[in-house]
Amino acid sequence: MAAQIHETPENIKERLKASYDAMASTYNEWTIPHSKQRLEYLEKALEYLGQSTKPEKLAFLELGCGCGLPITKKLLSYPEAKVTANDLSETQIALARENLIQGPEDEVAQRLELIQGDMNGLDFPDGSLDLVVGFYSIIHLPRSEQTTLLGRIAKWLKPGGYFVANFSKEESESAVMEKWLDDDKGWMFWSAWGKEKTLGQMKDAGFDVVIAETADDVVDDSSFLWVVAKR
Numbered sequence: 001m002a003a004q005i006h007e008t009p010e011n012i013k014e015r016l017k018a019s020y021d022a023m024a025s026t027y028n029e030w031t032i033p034h035s036k037q038r039l040e041y042l043e044k045a046l047e048y049l050g051q052s053t054k055p056e057k058l059a060f061l062e063l064g065c066g067c068g069l070p071i072t073k074k075l076l077s078y079p080e081a082k083v084t085a086n087d088l089s090e091t092q093i094a095l096a097r098e099n100l101i102q103g104p105e106d107e108v109a110q111r112l113e114l115i116q117g118d119m120n121g122l123d124f125p126d127g128s129l130d131l132v133v134g135f136y137s138i139i140h141l142p143r144s145e146q147t148t149l150l151g152r153i154a155k156w157l158k159p160g161g162y163f164v165a166n167f168s169k170e171e172s173e174s175a176v177m178e179k180w181l182d183d184d185k186g187w188m189f190w191s192a193w194g195k196e197k198t199l200g201q202m203k204d205a206g207f208d209v210v211i212a213e214t215a216d217d218v219v220d221d222s223s224f225l226w227v228v229a230k231r
């Protein structure tokens with residue numbers, strides 16, 4: 001169980017990076033077998049997108065892509081798609097490169113850009129993206145940053161573009177675990193506005209929320225809000 005605290009800890013990004021750098025493999029082995037739910041929501045968003053856009057020259061962005069399996073790989077299965085995948089952790093980005101690009105001749109190398117760093121440091125021209133994905137990643141930002149990011153994502157998307165993500169269902173200023181998945185390296189931080197405020201902020205940012213469902217997590221004792229939203 002995560003400790004609920006009222007102050008946001010210092011150096012969150014550095015500490016999260018250190019944790020994911022150190023325990024990327026542990027996390028990936030734990031989570032990849034339980035990817036069905038993530039894939040289902042991604043497929044719903046792609047289906048909606050297919051109804052509003054021509055499937056050519058698509059621009060996809062994934063925030064907190066982890067090791068790229070299976071979500072970034074699914075995005076790359078669209079042969080015309082240019083995919084930008086970002087993660088704070090150097091280890092995760094290195095694993096994603098290994099998992100997604102099969103050597104220098106692989107055509108994927110031409111249309112996949114892997115960016116290591118804080119998702120809140122990213123920038124894209126207004127109206128340039130077709131789909132933005134953030135599974136189990138935006139939840140690691142302090143919630144004031146989540147609000148700012150929602151506004152930025154809305155600007156980056158083309159009209160008719162989609163955003164698919166999950167957020168913690170319950171409101172929490174700052175939830176910390178010292179030993180999440182790993183007794184030595186598992187310091188972890190999450191934050192959330194909760195279902196109603198997250199949805200309200202999405203509407204304020206200019207999204208039309210087409211799916212908002214809550215579900216208990218398949219492996220954890222947490223509950224998530226899953227959203228698909230149209231710009």
Ligand SMILES: C[S@@+](CC[C@H](N)C(=O)[O-])C[C@H]1O[C@@H](n2cnc3c(N)ncnc32)[C@H](O)[C@@H]1O
Pocket residue numbers: 013016017020031038063064065066067086087088089092117118119120134135136137140141
């Ligand atoms: C729980 S994992 C989720 C990974 C993948 N999306 C998945 O569904 O398995 C969270 C990921 O978000 C990344 N992350 C955490 N904070 C981030 C930030 N501020 N910017 C970019 N990535 C971040 C972590 O390094 C980690 O790989």
